[in-house]
Amino acid sequence: MIRTFLFDMGNVLAFFSHDKMCEQMGGLCGRSRAEIQKLLIESGIQWEYERGRLSPAEFHSWFEQTVGQSVDIQALQTAGSDIFELNSTIIPVLDALKTQGYRLVLLSNTCVSHFEFIWNEFEVLQRFDDYVTSYTAGAIKPDPAIFQCALEKIQCAPEEAFYTDDIVEYISQARLLGMQAEVFTDTETLISQLARREILV
Template sequence: MQAAPTVEHACGLAFESCRDMLSRVQPLAQVATERWAMPSQRPHTGRRIRRPIFPSKRAASTHRTARRFPLLPHHKDTYVLTSTFVYFDLGKVLVTFDPEIACRQVGQLLGCDSPTIRAAMYDSGIEELLESGKIHEAEFLDRLFTHVGRSAAADDVLEAMSAMFRLNTSMLPVVSRLVNEGIPMGILSNTCGPHWDWIQRQNYGLLRLIGPRAALSYKIGCMKPDPQIYSAAAEIAGFAADQILFIDDRIENVQGATDCGWRAIHYVDTPTLVRDLRAMGYRCFV
């Protein structure tokens, strides 16, 4: 009679059996990996490749979700997204502007050169008073006309000083992606009534996408980076300070926002903004 195998002998036989099975499975696994690779990784064969069959609807749903929202690679500069409302500055972010155009157009109406109008409108400080809501349009025009010693129709002057804005079209894809993600947005700007009214009349689709919420200095009665305007803007948005992201081209306004507990991005150009939003965790820019 043959002796019964020892425990060590039985374990050795089992190990050899497993190793043989693994050597058979590994090539099949490699083929399966290549067959079901993502489209960007799948080798082109000219043939239609069948989709994998999932054992349950739940597994299929998990697969689709993983493909649509791949995990972000770990990086020390990648943050967890906490901001749920986005405020954009208006000038030099959503629209561009050139004060020299305004000075030239107003000068043509009043029969003055551009330097004279610049001194009357900007260097004198009346433009800033108008934007901060400390004076109204009638007083602004009265001071302007007094300074240059000439006058013209009020509506014509306000139109000439405002028709200097152009849409920053590079921001349209950025705003569109945020809209698709359901992220609420608004505008926070140092501006005056004539400028805002002129921009509204242009009916820019970009501003329609952002929505109606606007925190405007001439209505609030103070200008960035005064803490009061950020407080008023948060109330208009309906979100707490730590839930707001602000995008502005002036570093002092960005600093003012962060001092009030907001998150903020210094806008340099649109490609840099997209990278900053991606780093903050906005998955629509991944």
Template sequence: MITHIISDMGGVLVALEWSERVSGLLGRSVPIDELHHLWINARSTVDFESGRIDFDTFAQNFIQEFDLQISPEQVQHEFLEFVQAPMPGCDEILEELKQQYHLSLLSNTNPAHYERLRDRYDFYAPFEQVFLSHEIGVMKPDPAIFHHVLAKLEIAPENAAFFDDGARNVTAAQTVGIHAYQVHSPQELGAIVETFETPALNP
């Protein structure tokens, strides 16, 4: 039985201007599927979201990696704007879910985006545990990050349901044995959870 809901952040619960901003920085249109692939393979972003470099070094490395003729300050400004506000209905759906399930967050992210949400919104409050790639040192879709989460939660994979907007991340979670679903809004997440057998008690 599913007792733990684990959700991604950006693109599921928090609105992103990811494709638009990256396309602007790179000077070309980047479709969302290509963007997911680029993000987990670009050395600058992997190092930043795995906690190996700081924001200033990331901006410099990003410019070098993609041979851009822009300033580090411009990269940082656009990068911060990737993350917008929690999506409409997010707070209500999370509050409802936590009445029946253990609720955790698992996000590929970095200190800049984490602090932006923390300082502007009470977004993280509903979650019992928050798992962030830059703190763990591993990014989705590496199976190691899912094994880490399961170990910390002390649960079997079949007791967890994971929600992400990235198809590769969903597939990676499924290979570990987690029930995983691709969604793009809190409403889509909530609708899938409604099909689960509800735990008799909040475990």
């Protein structure tokens, strides 16, 4: 019997674009999208930010030093975070699960800026009972450490938890730990996956 549902955030609860992020951040300093992608994504700095090894202030300082000019910190946070579109079709699913008494836990690779943006912009994260984020866990999926944090939050046996994520590798890791897990492709498919487990939403 399933007691807890774990949801990824990016491309499950809300769709996002790293290309848009790099383009908007580049617009603040006269750099191209490709240049920012190389500085931010290919260098691994974004993943360090998502591991919580940089605070927003430290990330801002890194960005200014890297591009060689001053950039307003609020403008930088907006450029880097205003990249999400709510998956509105998932809201009725979350509400139905809550109504039926299931526990909802977020399990997401994300930085504090992105989490706070989604919290403030959309009323979706407020539906969750607990949160496992890479920046608080100090690890990003598929690192075992973040999944261990999740096991502590689910308040049930691993086999009583269901996890959905758009990344196949992360689903594989969850299954190794004993969770029920399915790759997220779209909400309609998720509803079918739940129906096969006799959960109707």
